[in-house]
Amino acid sequence: xxxxxxIELLDQQQSYVRKIIATTTLVRQExxxxxxxxxxxxxxxxxxxxEHLNSYGRxxxxxxxxxxxxxxxxxxxxxxGWLGNYFTNMMLPKNGVVTNKMxxxxxxxxxxxxxxxxxxxxxxxxxxxxxxxxxxxKKKNIGAIRVPxxxxxxxxxxxxxxxxxxxxxEQRHLVQVHLALQACKSQLAKV
Amino acid sequence: xxxxxxxxxxxxxxxLPLDEVVLxxxxxxxxxxxxxxxxxxxxxxxxxxxxxFVLEGVQRSFxxxxxxxxxxxxxxxxxxxxxxxxxSFLTRLPSFCFFETLTASKFLRLPYAxxxxxxxxxxxxxxxxxxxxxxxLHGVLKRQVELQCFSAEEKYxxxxxxxxxxLQMIPHKYxxxxxxIDASTFSKLLGTVKITS
Numbered sequence: 001x002x003x004x005x006x007i008e009l010l011d012q013q014q015s016y017v018r019k020i021i022a023t024t025t026l027v028r029q030e031x032x033x034x035x036x037x038x039x040x041x042x043x044x045x046x047x048x049x050x051e052h053l054n055s056y057g058r059x060x061x062x063x064x065x066x067x068x069x070x071x072x073x074x075x076x077x078x079x080x081g082w083l084g085n086y087f088t089n090m091m092l093p094k095n096g097v098v099t100n101k102m103x104x105x106x107x108x109x110x111x112x113x114x115x116x117x118x119x120x121x122x123x124x125x126x127x128x129x130x131x132x133x134x135x136x137x138k139k140k141n142i143g144a145i146r147v148p149x150x151x152x153x154x155x156x157x158x159x160x161x162x163x164x165x166x167x168x169x170e171q172r173h174l175v176q177v178h179l180a181l182q183a184c185k186s187q188l189a190k191v
Numbered sequence: 192x193x194x195x196x197x198x199x200x201x202x203x204x205x206x207l208p209l210d211e212v213v214l215x216x217x218x219x220x221x222x223x224x225x226x227x228x229x230x231x232x233x234x235x236x237x238x239x240x241x242x243x244f245v246l247e248g249v250q251r252s253f254x255x256x257x258x259x260x261x262x263x264x265x266x267x268x269x270x271x272x273x274x275x276x277x278x279s280f281l282t283r284l285p286s287f288c289f290f291e292t293l294t295a296s297k298f299l300r301l302p303y304a305x306x307x308x309x310x311x312x313x314x315x316x317x318x319x320x321x322x323x324x325x326x327x328l329h330g331v332l333k334r335q336v337e338l339q340c341f342s343a344e345e346k347y348x349x350x351x352x353x354x355x356x357x358l359q360m361i362p363h364k365y366x367x368x369x370x371x372i373d374a375s376t377f378s379k380l381l382g383t384v385k386i387t388s
Contacts, residue, residue: 011226015226015230015231015232017234018231018232018233018234018237018289019231021231021234021235021236021289022231022234022235022255022289025235025255025256026255026261026262028256029255029256029257029258029261124236127234127236128234128236128237131234131237135240
C-alpha cells in the first residue's frame with residue numbers, strides 16, 4: 001500500500017471490522033455442534049479459530065491503547081512502513097482466498113474444551129473495542145505512534161500498520177471460519 | 192442544481208419552516224462523506240455517531256440474529272432524507288442493528304455532539320428534530336401493523352402503491368426481506384399482482 005489519507009485508512013479499517021462483526025453475528029446463529037466440530041482431523045473448529053483471534057486481541061488491544069496514550073496529534077497523510085506492508089500482505093487473503101498456510105505460535109494455539117458463548121462474546125466485545133480504538137486514532141498520529149509486535153517486543157509497527165496487520169489477520173481467519181462451516185455442514189448433511 | 196447544503200436546507204424547511212439565521216446555523220457544520228457500495232457504516236453494538244443526510248445512493252438498516260430468519264431489512268433510505276440508526280443516535284444506546292450502503296453513496300453528516308449543541312441553542316432546531324422523529328415513529332408503527340396483520344400480497348401492494356420507484360431502485364432480495372416474505376413468494380407476486388395507483 002502507498003501513502004494514503006490517515007482518515008481514509010481508519011474509515012476503511014473500521015468498515016472491515018464492521019463486516020467482521022456482521023459475519024460473526026451471522027455465524028453465531030449456527031448450531032453449536034457445528035461451531036465446535038473440527039472440519040477435518042487436526043483442523044481448528046470455528047470456535048477454536050475465533051479463540052485464536054481472541055488471544056491476539058488480548059495482546060494487541062491493550063498494547064494499542066497503551067501506545068495511544070502518547071499525545072501525538074493527527075497528520076493528514078500516512079505512509080506505511082515496509083515491515084507493516086510485509087506483515088499485512090502476508091496475512092491478507094488474495095481475492096478472498098488464503099494460499100500461504102502458516103503455523104500458529106504455541107501461545108496462540110487454542111486450548112481444548114472451549115464453549116461457544118464465552119468465545120463468541122469475547123470476540124464481538126473485542127471487535128467493538130477495536131472500532132472505538134480506530135475512532136480514537138483519528139485524533140492521533142498513526143505514523144509516529146508505534147506498537148511493539150507480539151512475537152518480539154523490540155520490533156515495533158506504526159499504529160496505522162498495526163491496525164492493518166491485526167485486521168488483515170482477522171480477515172484471513174474469517175475465510176477459514178467460512179470454509180470450516182461449509183465443510184462441517186456438508187459432512188453433517190451426509191450422515 | 193442545488194448544492195448539498197441547499198438540498199439539506201430545503202429538506203429541513205419542509206419539516207418545519209425556520210428563520211434564515213437558525214437554518215444557516217443548522218446547516219453549517221455538516222461534513223461531506225462518501226463511500227462505496229456495501230460499506231457497513233454502523234455495526235450492532237456501536238452507538239451511532241452521525242445523523243446522515245442522503246444525497247446519493249440507497250442504504251438499509253438490518254438486523255442479524257433471529258433463528259427463523261438469518262437477517263431482516265428494517266429500513267431503506269435514499270435521497271433526500273435523513274439516515275443512520277436513528278434510535279441509537281438519539282438515545283446514545285448501542286445499536287441493535289447494522290447500517291450499510293447498498294449502492295455507492297454520498298452524504299452530509301453531523302456528529303451527535305454538534306446536533307446536541309444546536310438543539311440547546313435553538314429551540315426551533317429541537318422542534319424540527321422532534322417533528323422528524325414523530326413522523327418516523329408514525330411510519331414505524333404503521334409498518335408494524337402491516338407486518339403483523341397484512342398478508343404477503345397486501346404488504347406487497349401497500350408498499351408499491353406508496354413507493355413504486357423502490358422496485359427499480361432496490362435489489363428484490365432486500366425488498367423481500369423488508370416485507371418479511373421469502374424471495375420466491377416475492378417473485379410470484381411480482382409476476383401476478385398489478386399495481387394501480
